[in-house]
Amino acid sequence: MRSRYVAVAAMRAPEGKIVLHVEPLSNIYRSRFWQLPFIRGVTALWDALGLGMRFLTISANLQAPEEKPIDGKSAVFTIGVSLLLAIGLFFLIPAGIAQFLQNSLTMNAFTSNLIEGGIRLAFVIGYIWAIGKIPEIQRVFAYHGAEHKTINAFEGQEELTPEKVQQYPLEHPRCGTSFLLTLIIVSIVVFTLLGDLTPFWRIATRVLFLPILAGIAYEFIRWSANHIDNPLVRNLIQPNLVLQRLTTREPDPGMLEVAIAAFKEMLRLEKEYASSQDT
Template sequence: MRGVVLLWDALGLGMRALTLSANTQTGEDEKLEGAPLYLTLGLSLTIGIGLFFLLPAGIGGWAEHWLAQTTSAVWIGNFVEGVLRLLILIGYIWAIGFMPDIRRVFQYHGAEHKTINAYEAGAELTPENVAKYPIEHPRCGTAFLLTLVLLSILVFTALGPLPILWRLATRILFIPILAGIAVEYIRWTANHLGNPVVQWLIKPNLALQRLTTRPPDRDMLEVAIESFQSMRKAEAEIVL
């Protein structure tokens, strides 16, 4: 339950940040708010659920029906669904990385990671210092996405064969539960990075971040540092 609450809070903050960023970029005459904003968010959510959950579930159901004629392993259809979901995720991230605007976002993403890594190491936050630190971070949202997909493979495979409507319904209903577990897993691994087993477990998450980050330039590091310092100042004012 705590993971679900934390995820909901993070999603709310993320949505507000994205809206502010979009409105800043488009200018005062083209602000995204009200019905257009909610329509955009709703459409994005629908496409995301359809692409990453319902489409693989439908194909997995077809595979389950076809494979039932040649094998008695009832879990294969769900496993095929899970692997397909993983491939769609990786392929989607890889493909959008060729878009110039997204590639620039990935550079800022890398600058953010380097800044946080430098801060957590106790280093002075200057572009020269921050540039030396890793571009991967164990608490990255990319790690959350991969963990969520891998959890879905395990859970949905264990459910066994289901009628198509139940299959689609469970994929939607289980999203918040699996997401909450994924959040808790990411928090747990981040708190036990000195454990050799944990270091092995997080390798896939760190590897996938090579697709969602790019080496930043100096200006991006400066922006990341200034943003991080502003965030810390705002947090201190809230506490006070």
């Protein structure tokens, strides 16, 4: 759970107790420059990747204390390899397939770019669906659902107990899954508008434009969350909410306890950090 000043991770230790890990957030979340529109999306995404990997490393070491601990270098290497694989699978390979079809079938650039976007979207949905069949990932997705339910309950001014929180929906408009789908849709629009490019520039733009696409997608998610009561906005984000059904599962009461513990500690620390900044 993350606020402006602090991030808190709650983990269930092998003996059953809930262990909390607290990490103050970088000043990029409060800096005027790094919080400028379109810039803040890129910086937040990059920081979230590092933060998530650190918490996953801490959790893995907690679950297997007798094993050799995973260190920071391993985490950085994992992030780097994961990013390269993601860029290759979801951006470069679809671009290569579409370019091949454009050359082979002599189709126009507009159609080729749309096909590329369709392939990219299919790859993303197919990948999420496939990993969702893995038991360990299903457990991760259940914790994801516990996170959403807890935040939904808090925003609904509900008492944060497992029984009360369980009644709330799995979907949330500010979810990272929503960001992912929005990023794909934005990429289809932007790359289609770029028109016909040489094979080199087609591949190059898929990498160079990633920060731009991330910035646009972040601003849309932020805007839609701030206007969620508007019927038109709610209709616009329906595909995002539908996709979240692939990345969430119904959590059990124990998972909800973990999510609630992280959220309550984040709220407590946020008040402390905010008051210290005021003084």
